[in-house]
Amino acid sequence: xxxxxxxxxxxxxxxxxxxxxxxxxxxxxxxxxxxxxxxxxxxxxxxxxxxxxxxxxxxxxxxxxxxxxxxxxxxxxxxxxxxxxxxxxxxxxxxxxxxxxxxxxxxxxxxxxxxxxxxxxxxxxxxxxxxxxxxxxxxxxxxxxxxxxxxxxxxxxxxxxxxxxxxxxxxxxxxxxxxxxxxxxxxxxxxxxxxxxxxxxxxxxxxxxxxxxxxxxxxxxxxxxxxxxxxxxxxxxxxxxxxxxxxxxxxxxxxxxx
Amino acid sequence: xxxxxxxxxxxxxxxxxxxxxxxxxxxxxxxxxxxxxxxxxxxxxxxxxxxxxxxxxxxxxxxxxxxxxxxxxxxxxxxxxxxxxxxxxxxxxxxxxxxxxxxxxxxxxxxxxxxxxxxxxxxxxxxxxxxxxxxxxxxxxxxxxxxxxxxxxxxxxxxxxxxxxxxxxxxxxxxxxxxxxxxxxxxxxxxxxxxxxxxxxxxxxxxxxxxxxxxxxxxxxxxxxxxxxxxxxxxxxxxxxxxxxxxxxxxxxxxxxx
Numbered sequence: 001x002x003x004x005x006x007x008x009x010x011x012x013x014x015x016x017x018x019x020x021x022x023x024x025x026x027x028x029x030x031x032x033x034x035x036x037x038x039x040x041x042x043x044x045x046x047x048x049x050x051x052x053x054x055x056x057x058x059x060x061x062x063x064x065x066x067x068x069x070x071x072x073x074x075x076x077x078x079x080x081x082x083x084x085x086x087x088x089x090x091x092x093x094x095x096x097x098x099x100x101x102x103x104x105x106x107x108x109x110x111x112x113x114x115x116x117x118x119x120x121x122x123x124x125x126x127x128x129x130x131x132x133x134x135x136x137x138x139x140x141x142x143x144x145x146x147x148x149x150x151x152x153x154x155x156x157x158x159x160x161x162x163x164x165x166x167x168x169x170x171x172x173x174x175x176x177x178x179x180x181x182x183x184x185x186x187x188x189x190x191x192x193x194x195x196x197x198x199x200x201x202x203x204x205x206x207x208x209x210x211x212x213x214x215x216x217x218x219x220x221x222x223x224x225x226x227x228x229x230x231x232x233x234x235x236x237x238x239x240x241x242x243x244x245x246x247x248x249x250x251x252x253x254x255x256x257x258x
Numbered sequence: 259x260x261x262x263x264x265x266x267x268x269x270x271x272x273x274x275x276x277x278x279x280x281x282x283x284x285x286x287x288x289x290x291x292x293x294x295x296x297x298x299x300x301x302x303x304x305x306x307x308x309x310x311x312x313x314x315x316x317x318x319x320x321x322x323x324x325x326x327x328x329x330x331x332x333x334x335x336x337x338x339x340x341x342x343x344x345x346x347x348x349x350x351x352x353x354x355x356x357x358x359x360x361x362x363x364x365x366x367x368x369x370x371x372x373x374x375x376x377x378x379x380x381x382x383x384x385x386x387x388x389x390x391x392x393x394x395x396x397x398x399x400x401x402x403x404x405x406x407x408x409x410x411x412x413x414x415x416x417x418x419x420x421x422x423x424x425x426x427x428x429x430x431x432x433x434x435x436x437x438x439x440x441x442x443x444x445x446x447x448x449x450x451x452x453x454x455x456x457x458x459x460x461x462x463x464x465x466x467x468x469x470x471x472x473x474x475x476x477x478x479x480x481x482x483x484x485x486x487x488x489x490x491x492x493x494x495x496x497x498x499x500x501x502x503x504x505x506x507x508x509x510x511x512x513x514x515x516x
Contacts, residue, residue: 041410042410158324212507233491253468
């Protein structure tokens with residue numbers, strides 16, 4: 001396994017203490033299942049439900065969880081938000097409308113950093129999500145230490161419950177150090193320059209034999225343009241061999257083999 | 259975008275301001291609607307569907323779109339991925355498994371930065387999402403300039419379609435404003451995908467005529483390797499023309515001109 005991949009796995013598996021997601025009066029089992037799947041996608045496993053409308057367990061939740069049964073089976077149900085929050089020391093609440101509560105407001109990435117810091121110093125932490133239609137009301141919000149505002153389109157701000165959850169879970173995992181280098185190639189290093197030059201020389205000699213370079217005074221710019229196209233591709237040794245084989249075939253068509 | 263660089267075709271299609279999401283053979287209308295809602299939540303409006311399983315329009319999509327009718331009503335349907343991509347100049351494909359395609363791999367935030375930079379210089383850009391069960395297959399992936407890997411839990415990596423979409427849309431909105439492309443290479447704009455596909459088809463037919471593809475069962479991987487080399491180069495329209503001229507010369511050597 002590539003090292004980058006391994007460290008990601010370790011980062012996600014080694015979360016140990018992680019935030020618990022608390023759904024307040026969720027309505028649709030489908031959404032609860034989708035939240036469970038989203039959580040496990042990013043290495044989170046602890047789910048609590050406050051007074052779910054359609055009871056618990058819920059077959060529709062099982063169906064949309066798509067196999068995230070560790071989350072579904074471990075979900076704990078509470079009658080009130082206060083009971084669900086009793087053992088946490090730090091709570092953030094998601095809302096599309098931070099309102100005027102004088103609570104600290106975090107963007108999702110900053111919330112993730114804060115949650116990591118709190119958990120690292122031994123404070124069990126939770127993230128609250130409101131019901132599908134209404135979100136969290138003010139009585140719920142004032143039980144939180146701060147709010148998470150997902151900066152969405154003001155003209156169409158209301159996110160689906162599971163989509164708000166996946167953004168928070170994604171930012172949590174991202175802050176855990178699960179990083180991909182930008183533009184990283186999946187594998188393999190470029191060919192030695194000698195091989196690359198061999199390819200370019202081969203291409204030019206083949207084109208020369210086909211009287212491609214005309215008029216002659218355009219040759220330098222034509223050669224340069226061809227070279228730059230291939231240069232930019234960062235060809236591997238195997239790719240250089242493949243392209244040389246292709247040029248060879250075009251130079252001298254093979255007889256059909258059966 | 260400078261008006262001069264914007265072709266008439268692109269202007270008519272209304273491309274250019276933001277990435278277009280392209281769903282390849284989506285199965286459930288519910289998911290298409292949820293993608294539409296997620297897009298509009300973050301200010302994206304252009305959706306394309308390649309061969310949606312249950313046809314289009316789709317009532318279930320309307321229902322889960324929760325009012326994102328601008329996206330649903332404007333969605334365009336195509337029979338093939340190549341048709342859907344013809345007028346883009348930069349395409350990223352989402353996948354949970356970057357595999358060994360030798361395409362650049364971006365984390366979502368870096369993909370968003372790159373998309374902003376490409377679009378800012380007048381290159382219509384698309385993001386591909388695969389079908390619910392299977393994701394994008396290799397034939398689809400190799401039509402992209404790079405892949406977006408959402409760094410998820412390796413033991414439970416498969417995201418719901420709309421949840422992958424919301425993460426990309428969210429990162430797009432987040433990156434609004436900052437747009438320096440990591441590892442930026444060429445200033446020139448890549449050729450439209452239709453031109454690029456023309457080059458690949460030409461190359462393959464020339465090699466075919468030269469009986470290059472042997473044994474026949476190696477053909478798919480040989481074709482794929484050739485394609486990926488050229489894809490990575492981000493060829494411009496001029497470079498595509500140059501390479502087609504080179505292939506033409508190798509196919510039918512010219513008489514020497516003086």
